[in-house]
Amino acid sequence: MLLQYKMIKRAILLSAIVVLSQVAAQAQVTQPTWWWGLSGAANFNFYDGTTQTLNSSLMVPTAFHKGFGIKPYGSVLVEYRPAGIWGIMLNVGYDGRGGKFNDVVAPCNCDATLHTDAAYVAVEPSLRLAVPASNLYFFAGPRLAFNIQNGFSYTQVKQLNTNGELSNMRKTLVSGQVGVGYEIPLASATNPNKINLSPFVSYQPYFGQAPRSIESWQVTTIRAGIALKFGKGHKKVVEIPAAAIVPVAVDVTFSVRAPKAVPLKRQVSETLPLLNAVFFDDGANTIPDRYIALNKAQADNFKEEQLQEEQSVTMSGRSARQLNVYHNILNILGDRMRTNPGTTISLTGAPAGDGKIMAESIKMYLTDTFGINGSRITTLARKKPANPSEQPGGNKELVLLRAEDRRVDIASTSPELLMEVGGGMMKPVHINTMQTDPLDSYVVLNVDGAKKQLNSWSINATDDRSVTQHYGPFTNDQESISGIAMIGNNPEGNYKITMTGETKNGTTITKENTVHLIRQDAAIQKGLRYSVVFDFDKAIGIASYNKLLTDIVSPLITDGSTVIVHGHTDIIGEEDYNQKLSDSRAQQTQKVLESSLSATGKNNVKFETLGFGEDINHSPFENALPEERFYNRTVVIDIIPTNK
Known part of the structure; x- marks a missing residue:
């Protein structure tokens, strides 16, 4: 939804006329100070540690460690909310902490399972802070829990099936929790009888929660x-001098950028x-199944070039073709080392405890499957990646x-394997693909100042036949709409684009623009694409890509071309920060190319x-x-040549 390349324009709207001498009487309803209610929830219980002695008469032969369970929670509640942002909450209710431990293998070479049914009466006072x-x-706040249930069910396949009570259960637990909630009013603002629906999530760490x-x-x-939640407010009448009602100027501009075709x-x-x-899965030292593994016969016939041509099999999912190429990384590496017998690599695994084993598993694949001499591969381990x-x-x-950070990094001084284009990336693969709904087919909508001054805004696109398409609501300064979706099967069309926005003070503003779209489906246009990939949270890495951008990408850009530079981030971090980071990456790339x-x-x-x-x-x-x-931590460069 975010397209935040801002155009530098501002226009100030007229302010409303202030009528001095009038007095407005406005009825208001105060929010309740006290609230009562009920809550229901699901407890997602994660088990850790060791459990083997179930009670004085049963010690199972194999210890259980990790586990998981979903159990109910229900409470009655009361809240005290005086004026201001702070308040006090109290929940008292049934708190299910049961679950199932991960199955283990008993000495009889048979599966053993353990279910627990621990439950408590929980008293949870909390400090409430409103935004x-x-x-x-x-x-x-704290959590005080009183044990009321401690049953278990143990099964050892074909040998034992027993139920009982866990011994040495603590009668009282003192722990803590933090959480977040959101109040959804169900009653009108003028109704003193308030009803709120409040979804919430809380986190209760293991501190103080050892049951035994x-x-x-x-x-x-x-x-x-x-x-x-239920509460009762009070009506009151507040007289507001009209002179004190100051209109707020709304300073937004609206522009549209549309492709010619x-x-x-x-x-x-x-x-x-x-x-x-x-990258290796948590707790595993073997190469994950998502990486494509070949047998020796398949490896003998594998060539990197096989990945370059358009695939006949349709792949589902975003960028499935590119990800499939990456998941062949070990086969590409094996093919390159086999083709270039003088090359060597080092494999560095992290974290240190498992890293050596992880690196050795890759070495074994290359030596056993591709016949690479083991002396050409060095394996190392370190606490964290470089x-x-x-x-x-x-x-x-x-x-x-x-x-x-749970990964094995591949390093080499051989240019046949790695390329100095920032961060020692593997030498790139050239692939041919068909791009549908390309980025330059989008209609870009700029509502400069929307994020600060509007609650939301929407778009109506009306064509020559008075057919209207609706898009939104949006909240950011810039959005984009697929030109293909807008024009549909029409060869071309004129569109009146009407932006309707709701301001922070509740008023409505409307702005208009027009675009002319032409559907281009006669010939398939050819383009070039390059990518720059960054380390986590880094924008300054563009300098290490200067050689790639100036020596390889720039010479391919012909006069009259359109170059689309689009920056992206992953989902880690704050949304606003990631928006600025992607802007910085894209703009630095443009400066180097220009x-x-x-x-x-x-x-x-x-x-x-x-x-x-x-x-x-x-x-x-x-x-x-x-x-x-x-x-996703990337800048993608699309070079669109001039139509001839």
């Missing part, structure tokens, strides 16, 4: 639920950079960042530079895998 001018609130006084079983809980698809020759890393994603002092989204083009006398080149931030509607890849997030 000003918002329905969002945060809460934090023996062994080391720990429980961490994430609770997600909804509360129904809307291409339906384009054949693209893409130079795809290859990440010089293989360029880690997790930075010292960081405390947010550590699970995603640490997943990116300088190189100017030095060679090419001045008739049009740039369209856009920053999409973490916008999932435009990001090149998904964000589920570490390699997808790496590839």
Whole structure:
């Protein structure tokens, strides 16, 4: 949704006329100070530690460690909210902490399972902090839990099936929680009888949540639920002098940038950079299944060039073709080393404990499958990668960042394997692909100042036949609409673009513009694509790509071409920060290219530079895998030649 390349324009609207001498009487309803209600939720319980002695009569032969369960939570609640942002909450209710441990293998070589049914009466007082001018609130406080249920069910396949009570259960637990909620009013603003629906999420770490006084079983809980709250406000009449009602000037401008012709698809020759890393799953030292593994016969016939041509099999998902090429990284590496017998590599795994084993698993694949001499491959291990994603002092989204640091980095001094284009990336692969709905087919809408001054804005596009298409609502300064979707099957058309916005003070503004679109479906236009991939949270890396941009990309840009530079980030971090980061990456790339083009006398080149931030509607890849997030930290350069 984010297209935040801002055009430098401002226009000031007329202010409303202030009538002095009048007095407006306005009825208001105060918010309740006291609230009562009920809540229901699901406890997502994560088990850790060790459990083996179930009670005095049963010690199972194999210890259980990790586990998971979803159990109910229900409470009655009361809240005290005096004027201001702070308040007090109290929940008292049933708190299910049961679950199932991960199955283990008993000495009989048979599966053993353990279910627990721990439950408590929980008393949870919390401090409530509301976000000003918002329905969002945060809460934090202690949790006092009284054990009421401690049953278990143990099964050892074909040998034992027993139920019982866990021994040494602590009668009382003292722990804590933090959470966030959102108030959704169900009653009108003028009704003194208030009803709120409040979805909430809380996090209750393992501190103080060891259920037993023996062994080391720990429980961490994430609770997600909804509360129904009731309160009673009071009506009052407030007299507001009209002279005190000061109109707020709304300072937004509206412009539209549309392509002269809307291409339906384009054949693209893409130079795809290859990440010089293989990412391993948490707790595993073997190469993940998503990386394509060949047998020896298949490896004998594998050539990197097989990945370059357009695939006949349709691949689903965003950038599936490019990700498939990357997931052949070990086969590409094996083919390059086999073709260039003088090359050597080093494999460095992290973290240190598992890194050596991870590196050795890659070495074994290359030696066994591709016949690479083991003396050409050095394996190392270190605590963290040379360029880690997790930075010292960081405390947010550590699970995603640490997943990116569980990897084996590939390094080499051989130019046949790696290319000095920033960060020692693997030498890129050239692939041919068909790009549908290309970026230059989009209609770009700029509502400069919208994010600060409008609650939302929408677009109506009306063609010559008075058929109207609606888009929105939007909240950012810049958005884009597919030109293909707008023009449909029409060969061309004139469109009146009407922007309607709701201002922060509740008024409505309307602005208009016009565009003319022409459908281009006669010939498939050919283009070139290059990518620049960044380390986590880095924008300054463009300098290391200067040689690529000036020596390789710039000479391919002909006079009259259009160059689309679009920057992206992954989903880690704040949305606004990621938007600025993608803008910086894209703009720095444009500056390097412009300088190189100017030095060679090419001045008739049009740039369209856009920053999409973490916008999932435009990001090149998904964000589920570490390699997808790496590839989303990118600037993509599309070179569209002049139509002839």
